[in-house]
Amino acid sequence: MNGELTRRSWVMERARAPWRGFLLSLLATPAILLGVLFSSSLSLVGAGIGVLILPAVVAMVRGLTDVYRARITEWTGHRIERPYLPDRPAESTGKAPARQLARFQRITADPATWRDYAWLVAEPLVVPFTAGLPAMLIVYGFWGWNLTAWAGGVFGELGWVDYYTFIRVDEHYTDGPYRMVGTAVVGTMFIVAGLLLGPKMLDVYGRWGTRLLGPTEKSRLALRVRHLTESRSDAVDASAAELRRIERDLHDGAQARLVAMGMSLGAIEHLLDKDPEKARILLAETRASSAKALAELRDLVRGIHPPVLADRGIGDAVRAIALDHPLPVEVTVDLPARPEPPVESAVYFAVCEMLTNTAKHSGAERVWVELAYRNGAIRVSVTDDGRGGASLEGGTGLRGIERRIGTFDGVLALSSPPGGPTIATLEVPCALPAPPVL
Missing domain, CATH: 1.20.5 (Single alpha-helices involved in coiled-coils or other helix-helix interfaces)
Known part of the structure; x- marks a missing residue:
């Protein structure tokens, strides 16, 4: 069963990658338009008009690059954070001209603005040779099959096409059966090459996007300071x-x-x-x-601070919650050691809140809780078989969890389609102490 799922996943990954690359290629059109608009706004800065126009253009550029970041993160696995520096206090105080000037100065001083501009200029040239290449190969392969099927001699007589790769197709296929076989074979090779190259080209494109659309060290530090300020508050x-x-x-x-x-x-x-x-x-x-x-x-x-948490650790503390929960709760724990007490306490109360939400709102019959330590972070997943439809904007419970774990740079993700299941996953980075040597 696992082998079948693996093969199916392998096939689906190669079938999806060219289509996703094609969709990314379509974004090159608005990128070209915004690149021209950006350049025009820069040319008007000397006349003073650009000071008013450029911030609005940059806002549109950032909207497009946000789409790129979301798609690259989802489709390539390369997570790209938003790199922009935070607003300045002067942008929200004073008279309108002063606010506009402060906004213009902040935008032009932000390295991410110019990296976005470089992306707009380079993207139409890069995407055809990375993410868009597999789709082009597949289309060209089907073009070869098209020539094989009916149109080779017709296009040749019209003067539209003489060759398909190295195969001459300027006569009717009834006069050249070997050319029919040749275009079919070569077209099939192009299709197979496009399918096999799809994931690799998406990965290359994701690395390219990470380098240019991700934050610089300066903006990363500024974003870190803002995050710490918000989490401290x-x-x-x-x-x-x-x-x-x-x-x-x-x-x-x-x-x-x-x-x-x-x-x-x-x-x-x-x-x-x-x-x-x-x-x-x-x-x-x-x-x-x-x-x-x-x-x-x-x-x-x-x-x-529950005594069972202090005495037995997060695993047994969550099991104790499960025993008192009104729904059947199955708990799986895979932690090699106990985390630091503050992290342990934050995770414990986050799980408590998620289980409380499940009992109140999900309409579920069963709940599954998984605790594990993966890639330097504690990962907790709470799954129920309820009606679904939950969202982070639906109430204060999940937002409270975000604030609680945000103090430790934790993140919360929610998947809850209508009809269920609901899966709430949180990750809190931490270092576990080495297990004792026996």
Whole structure:
């Protein structure tokens, strides 16, 4: 079964690659138009008009290159981050001319702007010899079959074509059966070559796109600073919200019970001599209240950092969640060692939130949780067989998970087509300690 799936995947990959290369070739047309528009805007900068026009043109260019980045990432496996420097404060304050000038200065000072321009100029020349080449070979191969089938002599007599590669086709095929066989064989070779070269040419194109459309070290550093600033702000907000929750739970729960216990003990003190029987009843109620207060404090502590997480690690902690979950949950853990406590805690509460969302909104009958360590990151996948249709914009739960793991440079991906299944996957980069040597 696995061999059959592998062969099918191999065939599908080679069948898809030329079509994807052809679609990428089509993008060369708007690239040429935007390249001309970009050059025209630059020529008008000296007259002052370009200062107003260029930012709008660059916005269109970045929209097109964003399409390129998305397609290259999805179709070639080469992930390309958005490289642009963040906005300056001057672009959102002051008068309109000052804001426009600040925007123009930021755009022209951004290396990614000129790398995008270089892409627009070079892309129409590069794509036919990389991603678009397999589709051209396949089309040329079918052209050979076309000549074989009916049209060789016709085109030859009209003067449109004399040769197909090295085969002369300027006479009717009824007068040259060997030429019919030759064009069929050569055409088939071109088709096979296009199919076999497709994935490799896409990979070459992906490497080319990564070099030119990806961030430079300067923009990478600026984006990193912005990401850290945002994640720090999110972490501070999350910590403040958690402190407010703890304060509220203490005030409304354990603190209220302790105050009531103090009042009950005062009443018992007055009743010991007058009404011992009633004092005994109040003592029993106070004992029950103390047990409830202790249970609430334990629940509160468990919500801050569960003992099972501290004692047994993330694997057993997730298994403990699964035992209390209203749906059947199958947990698979493949971690060679425990991560650092902050990462472990963030992953644990992210899994808790995802399982809570599954129970509330999915309509599923079963849930599967997989924890593994791959390529320097903890990878968690939560899959359910529910109705699907979930999205990251649908509520605050998944956004909260993104903020929580974003503090550690983690990412969250969601696949939830209508009808299911829903697959939520998060990755948190971390280094695991080496296992002890026995």
